[in-house]
Amino acid sequence: MVSTNRTRLALAAFPLAFLLVVLVAPALRLLLEGGQVSLLAPLQEAYLRWRLAWSFLQAAVCCVVALGLGLPVAWVLARFDFAGRTLVLRALMLPFVVPTLVAAMGVLALLGPQGLLHSWGGPDLQGGPWLLIYGNLFFNLCLVVRAATEALGQVSASRVAAARTLGATPWRVFVRIEWPAIAPWLASAMCLVFLYCACGFGLALVLGGQEYATVEVEIYTLVAHELQLAQAASLALWMLALTGLVALAYALIERRLAAPARADTIARRRPQGVLQWASLWAALAVLALFCAAPLLAIVWRALAAGAVAWSVLWDAATLAALWNSLRFTVLAVLLATALGLAHALAARKSLLLRTLVFLPFVVSPVMVAFGLLLLYPTWTASFGLLVCAYALLAYPFVAKSIAAGLDSMPVHLAQAARSLGATPWHVFSRVTLPLLRPALRRGMAFAAATAVGEFAVTLFLSRPEWATLTTLVYEYLGRPGATNRDAALVLSCLLMGLALLAFVLIEWAAPPRDRDVLLHA
Amino acid sequence: MKHSIQSLMVAAKLVLLLALGCSAAHAAELRVLTHASFALPKPLLAQFEKEAGVTLRITKAGDAGEMLNKLILTRAKPVADVVFGIDNVLAAKALGAQVLDGVESPPSVKPLGGVNTVTLPAGLVPVDYGYVTLNYDKAWFAKKGLALPRSLDDLTQPAYAKLLVVQNPATSSPGNAFLLATIGAMGEDKAFAWWARMRANGVKVAKGWSEAYYTDFTHSGGSRPLVVSYASSPAAELFYSKNKLTEPPTASLALAGAVFRQVEGVALVKGGKERAAAIKFIEFLRAPAAQQGLQTEMWMFPADATVPRVEALRQAVEPTRHDSPGAQAIADKGAEWVRRWTKVVLK
Numbered sequence: 001m002v003s004t005n006r007t008r009l010a011l012a013a014f015p016l017a018f019l020l021v022v023l024v025a026p027a028l029r030l031l032l033e034g035g036q037v038s039l040l041a042p043l044q045e046a047y048l049r050w051r052l053a054w055s056f057l058q059a060a061v062c063c064v065v066a067l068g069l070g071l072p073v074a075w076v077l078a079r080f081d082f083a084g085r086t087l088v089l090r091a092l093m094l095p096f097v098v099p100t101l102v103a104a105m106g107v108l109a110l111l112g113p114q115g116l117l118h119s120w121g122g123p124d125l126q127g128g129p130w131l132l133i134y135g136n137l138f139f140n141l142c143l144v145v146r147a148a149t150e151a152l153g154q155v156s157a158s159r160v161a162a163a164r165t166l167g168a169t170p171w172r173v174f175v176r177i178e179w180p181a182i183a184p185w186l187a188s189a190m191c192l193v194f195l196y197c198a199c200g201f202g203l204a205l206v207l208g209g210q211e212y213a214t215v216e217v218e219i220y221t222l223v224a225h226e227l228q229l230a231q232a233a234s235l236a237l238w239m240l241a242l243t244g245l246v247a248l249a250y251a252l253i254e255r256r257l258a259a260p261a262r263a264d265t266i267a268r269r270r271p272q273g274v275l276q277w278a279s280l281w282a283a284l285a286v287l288a289l290f291c292a293a294p295l296l297a298i299v300w301r302a303l304a305a306g307a308v309a310w311s312v313l314w315d316a317a318t319l320a321a322l323w324n325s326l327r328f329t330v331l332a333v334l335l336a337t338a339l340g341l342a343h344a345l346a347a348r349k350s351l352l353l354r355t356l357v358f359l360p361f362v363v364s365p366v367m368v369a370f371g372l373l374l375l376y377p378t379w380t381a382s383f384g385l386l387v388c389a390y391a392l393l394a395y396p397f398v399a400k401s402i403a404a405g406l407d408s409m410p411v412h413l414a415q416a417a418r419s420l421g422a423t424p425w426h427v428f429s430r431v432t433l434p435l436l437r438p439a440l441r442r443g444m445a446f447a448a449a450t451a452v453g454e455f456a457v458t459l460f461l462s463r464p465e466w467a468t469l470t471t472l473v474y475e476y477l478g479r480p481g482a483t484n485r486d487a488a489l490v491l492s493c494l495l496m497g498l499a500l501l502a503f504v505l506i507e508w509a510a511p512p513r514d515r516d517v518l519l520h521a
Numbered sequence: 522m523k524h525s526i527q528s529l530m531v532a533a534k535l536v537l538l539l540a541l542g543c544s545a546a547h548a549a550e551l552r553v554l555t556h557a558s559f560a561l562p563k564p565l566l567a568q569f570e571k572e573a574g575v576t577l578r579i580t581k582a583g584d585a586g587e588m589l590n591k592l593i594l595t596r597a598k599p600v601a602d603v604v605f606g607i608d609n610v611l612a613a614k615a616l617g618a619q620v621l622d623g624v625e626s627p628p629s630v631k632p633l634g635g636v637n638t639v640t641l642p643a644g645l646v647p648v649d650y651g652y653v654t655l656n657y658d659k660a661w662f663a664k665k666g667l668a669l670p671r672s673l674d675d676l677t678q679p680a681y682a683k684l685l686v687v688q689n690p691a692t693s694s695p696g697n698a699f700l701l702a703t704i705g706a707m708g709e710d711k712a713f714a715w716w717a718r719m720r721a722n723g724v725k726v727a728k729g730w731s732e733a734y735y736t737d738f739t740h741s742g743g744s745r746p747l748v749v750s751y752a753s754s755p756a757a758e759l760f761y762s763k764n765k766l767t768e769p770p771t772a773s774l775a776l777a778g779a780v781f782r783q784v785e786g787v788a789l790v791k792g793g794k795e796r797a798a799a800i801k802f803i804e805f806l807r808a809p810a811a812q813q814g815l816q817t818e819m820w821m822f823p824a825d826a827t828v829p830r831v832e833a834l835r836q837a838v839e840p841t842r843h844d845s846p847g848a849q850a851i852a853d854k855g856a857e858w859v860r861r862w863t864k865v866v867l868k
Contacts, residue, residue, distance in 0.1 A: 047868045108736050210726045210867050224587045225692045377598040381580045464579050477731045480754045481761020
């Protein structure tokens with residue numbers, strides 16, 4: 001176990017230096033360029049006040065809805081065994097990797113003016129806030145479900161059994177035993193959902209329209225198109241302050257509530273009786289409606305495009321983009337894993353470091369992109385900077401996942417190893433790391449997904465020969481004509497397939513219950 | 522332990538291999554900055570590299586306005602040697618910010634031929650041009666039996682409520698061009714009065730061209746049968762149609778005051794390197810091969826009118842008239858107009 005202060009300091013130096021060079025310094029450089037920043041300016045203008053208020057309002061609404069829908073679904077997934085359960089859990093990650101414009105097309109195909117809902121006599125939801133909220137749920141509900149399922153899987157079976165034998169109703173068991181156990185996990189998920197929705201950029205850009213766009217969109221407009229750096233900077237600082245508070249609160253909650261994982265997990269059983277089967281089907285229906293429907297809409301439209309459209313898969317441009325997506329992702333995940341591991345290990349006892357993990361989420365990516373351009377003009381469109389940018393956006397996932405894994409790890413195992421004479425490095429490589437493997441894999445899977453479907457980095461100067469699948473989709477969408485649109489749809493399907501593959505390779509590689517085996521050994 | 526060291530070595534080798542896949546070439550490098558829509562046939566670019574003895578490093582920097590802002594921000598240490606895609610809307614801003622090398626166009630670039638001559642301020646060499654104008658969904662209008670609007674004023678009538686989607690001029694070049702056309706045709710005050718009526722009549726604003734065209738235009742499944750696009754879009758629709766249509770499913774609607782001629786140019790970047798190669802690149806863009814190649818790659822008309830139009834682009838109807846405020850007025854008031862537009866239409 002890494003324990004000495006010096007080791008922790010050395011570990012912290014790596015991610016902190018990285019954050020400083022790739023994020024803090026560029027953002028500050030851009031702030032300087034803007035000159036006098038007036039913090040009060042956004043509050044004095046009704047238009048900007050509404051942008052700020054709406055950003056947080058829609059994030060809060062999404063949190064509430066995601067928890068309300070996600071927790072029951074997660075409970076069903078955690079407690080019941082059914083054919084295809086693992087598949088459902090893996091598939092939950094897919095929304096994460098869908099490029100935003102494609103996701104938006106999926107959402108519109110369902111709820112837009114010529115979408116299925118409208119064609120079945122439902123209302124046309126475009127123009128209001130609903131599309132953005134639905135889109136946010138599409139991306140974030142799965143996150144809540146995954147986190148809650150994971151957490152529910154760690155609830156102590158003996159405590160639940162004891163409560164049941166003492167006559168507690170399932171509801172009481174949930175409130176008294178399950179809820180306290182899963183609360184930190186939910187808090188972490190809620191925090192992420194809030195940050196994603198509040199700081200979300202791509203979706204708000206497309207689905208928010210002009211009226212329901214968020215602050216991030218406003219910052220993007222001000223920086224990229226109007227070169228109003230001072231105004232953008234003041235908005236960015238407001239966002240940083242407000243979301244920073246959320247991140248801080250989260251770090252506090254998580255650390256307080258953290259408890260070692262239980263070794264005795266509750267065995268899943270097949271649903272019995274009408275009620276249980278009904279709840280299973282209801283849970284699957286919720287997932288289908290919010291997470292699968294937009295994806296299916298895209299697949300359906302791609303299939304409807306016909307065989308000719310699919311020949312785009314063999315284009316030289318597609319193959320080149322595929323290779324780029326693959327190698328950028330591999331490199332970014334490797335860097336993100338190193339950064340995330342170091343950050344999580346260093347941050348075990350430091351609230352500040354825990355909060356800093358969120359910095360890549362809460363600092364406007366547009367500010368960072370333009371700051372990088374200003375600070376390192378010779379490095380623009382350089383390979384190193386590109387991979388760093390990918391890793392910057394991906395590594396908090398690794399760090400978060402490992403931090404959660406560390407929190408729930410029993411300390412006595414490491415202590416036992418130490419007392420038997422193992423060196424700290426031995427303890428780390430033989431005890432801590434194997435125990436962390438599930439968390440590490442999960443974090444890497446998230447990181448890979450982020451890199452594969454990366455959108456914000458396209459804001460950096462990018463080079464044609466570095467086109468990834470995502471940028472290729474955008475390129476096809478930049479031209480009129482049916483074959484271009486079809487090509488974009490087909491490539492979106494390929495992107496989804498690729499993301500699925502990443503999960504298969506990373507998450508399915510090891511037996512899912514190896515953690516329990518290790519704990520019992 | 523041994524095993525893990527071995528796997529570490531394998532991983533290190535893999536990383537090296539992946540990184541090397543994109544190591545920079547050693548030949549002299551010509552850094553070209555373009556907007557996201559830049560495209561030329563690959564063999565042509567390869568041929569240029571061979572003949573000029575340089576490696577092209579083409580960097581795409583988003584929308585043209587975004588690209589120029591990046592150029593302005595980095596003027597102390599330019600990120601490119603030559604820039605393509607600054608048009609007659611952005612020219613004054615670029616010249617004002619002094620990011621271009623304000624020399625006259627290289628003498629080696631031959632003057633434009635033909636009658637329909639396009640021009641750009643000194644320092645920018647015109648490469649292609651196109652028309653931003655309204656497009657409509659033929660099938661939608663046929664199905665509804667609605668007559669096409671005959672003027673911009675018609676669009677403010679209840680019959681045409683909620684039919685048009687435009688791009689935000691703050692974030693989109695075609696959006697800005699369309700705004701300028703209305704101001705050029707009606708004068709500032711009348712134009713903004715028209716925009717206010719359009720707001721009341723439910724004009725929809727999209728962020729950029731792809732959002733407007735692919736999510737809002739009825740032809741792509743949206744709710745608006747009228748969209749601001751290019752005069753060449755219907756020709757591209759035909760070219761990229763799936764079932765090899767004989768006529769485009771959309772058409773341009775060149776109403777008075779709704780047509781803006783956009784002329785795109787190439788220029789040397791102030792403080793850039795590789796001057797000789799950069800001038801060769803300018804010549805290359807104006808040579809017949811590139812002038813022909815750009816037509817179906819970028820869907821613009823060649824600046825050199827003596828270069829024959831390719832068959833696909835002949836489907837595009839070239840508007841007979843277009844409107845624009847003067848270049849100086851755009852330079853002086855362009856930003857203010859966008860801000861005023863935001864207030865009138867969005868806020």
